[in-house]
Amino acid sequence: MRASASWGVYMSADLSVSFTGLRFRNPFLLSSAPPTESESNIMRAFEAGWGGVVTKTIGLHPVTNVAGPKTKFLRTDPATSRLSMQRMAGSALHSSWNWELISDKTIDWWLPRIENIKKAYPEHILVASIMAGSGSDKELRHWQELAVGCQDAGADAFELNLSCPHMDRQDMGSNVGKDAGLISVVTKVVKEVAKVPVWCKLTPSTTDIVAEARASLNAGADAIVSSNTFPSLPPIDPATLEFEVNVDGYVSSGGLGGPAILPLSLAKMAQMTPAFPDKSFSGIGGIADFSQALSFFMLGCGTVQVCTAAMLDHAIGPNVIKSLTSGLAAFLEANAERGWTSVESFRGARRDRVVTHSRIRRPDGKEYFGGQDAPEGYAAPATAERLV
Numbered sequence: 001m002r003a004s005a006s007w008g009v010y011m012s013a014d015l016s017v018s019f020t021g022l023r024f025r026n027p028f029l030l031s032s033a034p035p036t037e038s039e040s041n042i043m044r045a046f047e048a049g050w051g052g053v054v055t056k057t058i059g060l061h062p063v064t065n066v067a068g069p070k071t072k073f074l075r076t077d078p079a080t081s082r083l084s085m086q087r088m089a090g091s092a093l094h095s096s097w098n099w100e101l102i103s104d105k106t107i108d109w110w111l112p113r114i115e116n117i118k119k120a121y122p123e124h125i126l127v128a129s130i131m132a133g134s135g136s137d138k139e140l141r142h143w144q145e146l147a148v149g150c151q152d153a154g155a156d157a158f159e160l161n162l163s164c165p166h167m168d169r170q171d172m173g174s175n176v177g178k179d180a181g182l183i184s185v186v187t188k189v190v191k192e193v194a195k196v197p198v199w200c201k202l203t204p205s206t207t208d209i210v211a212e213a214r215a216s217l218n219a220g221a222d223a224i225v226s227s228n229t230f231p232s233l234p235p236i237d238p239a240t241l242e243f244e245v246n247v248d249g250y251v252s253s254g255g256l257g258g259p260a261i262l263p264l265s266l267a268k269m270a271q272m273t274p275a276f277p278d279k280s281f282s283g284i285g286g287i288a289d290f291s292q293a294l295s296f297f298m299l300g301c302g303t304v305q306v307c308t309a310a311m312l313d314h315a316i317g318p319n320v321i322k323s324l325t326s327g328l329a330a331f332l333e334a335n336a337e338r339g340w341t342s343v344e345s346f347r348g349a350r351r352d353r354v355v356t357h358s359r360i361r362r363p364d365g366k367e368y369f370g371g372q373d374a375p376e377g378y379a380a381p382a383t384a385e386r387l388v
């Protein structure tokens with residue numbers, strides 16, 4: 001992390017971005033999760049310097065979390081390669097694992113608080129994350145009720161939670177995000193009433209995320225957000241033979257976040273941004289400092305969001321946001337001669353570098369056709385060597 005003394009050196013850089021028509025003082029947001037679950041946390045986050053926040057997901061149905069820890073952190077021991085949630089001296093953070101549901105606070109609890117926050121911080125961007133079902137007209141009206149309530153309270157945008165991995169209901173969360181038809185219906189229903197931008201947060205747990213991004217964008221989404229956590233289980237403790245997180249010995253699939261998912265999230269993003277180069281993307285997954293955020297910007301994201309790293313840093317990430325903003329300022333200064341004066345000027349600079357495997361150069365200069373026969377009339381006759 002950069003020392004705070006050097007932060008002052010870069011204070012003059014313009015870190016602001018325009019994303020889905022909204023002006024952010026910097027492109028760094030707290031994602032929808034415990035860091036944004038209360039009014040006091042969100043206000044502290046704005047004070048600490050975050051450019052925006054996405055609220056913990058707000059819904060209308062009752063929420064009861066499990067009778068045990070909702071989130072734990074996995075660490076690796078470099079000496080033994082053991083991966084565990086238990087304390088190990090000298091270990092490094094690997095990931096977060098959670099099975100927390102959406103906010104357990106009601107919409108009536110949230111609305112006056114959104115209003116207060118926006119009154120106190122009118123220039124900061126507050127995105128309301130919302131979620132309802134999709135299996136009936138009544139459920140679809142819930143989306144509209146949530147949207148109208150939040151925008152009347154002052155929310156600057158919506159993030160549709162189409163990605164929560166712990167819903168049993170087939171018409172909620174990542175089960176919606178796995179179904180292009182439902183994504184389309186839900187997005188259109190919210191767009192019907194929305195006066196502010198609508199972002200769709202997709203689940204990474206599908207075969208071809210481009211299909212779900214297309215459904216969202218065709219239905220009018222103003223941005224795609226990815227990734228939510230990846231479906232996963234905690235390891236089994238060899239001493240007790242129990243899952244390291246369990247309630248009465250039982251566990252269900254939870255979500256993996258933090259450093260471990262950075263490469264996975266980048267791969268999802270790299271599928272989408274070249275497919276829709278003119279659209280807006282917000283990147284999430286394992287971001288703790290600027291080097292990781294940079295990968296998402298280089299792939300074409302206009303903003304990025306952070307959860308796990310912030311949870312481990314005084315609950316809202318005051319040091320993380322300092323490190324992100326000073327890292328961006330230093331990067332702009334170091335690359336000024338390239339004409340990179342803002343995130344927009346280098347956004348997507350490496351988007352075209354992700355290609356099919358057969359397009360990667362072979363050491364002997366020979367062409368390779370991805371396991372296919374050579375196209376007719378194009379390649380040299382097969383040699384014994386090629387047939388091996």
Ligand SMILES: Cc1cc2nc3c(=O)[nH]c(=O)nc-3n(C[C@H](O)[C@H](O)[C@H](O)COP(=O)(O)O)c2cc1C
Pocket residue numbers: 031032033034056057070071096097098100101102103129161163164201227228229256257258259261284285286287305306307308309
């Ligand atoms: C404890 C916990 C609760 C979360 N709750 C929500 C939620 O309510 N809505 C949502 O869209 N994402 C939720 N997420 C997912 C995060 O917003 C984020 O997408 C994910 O953790 C990946 O980012 P990270 O690698 O920075 O942690 C939650 C994550 C964690 C760890």
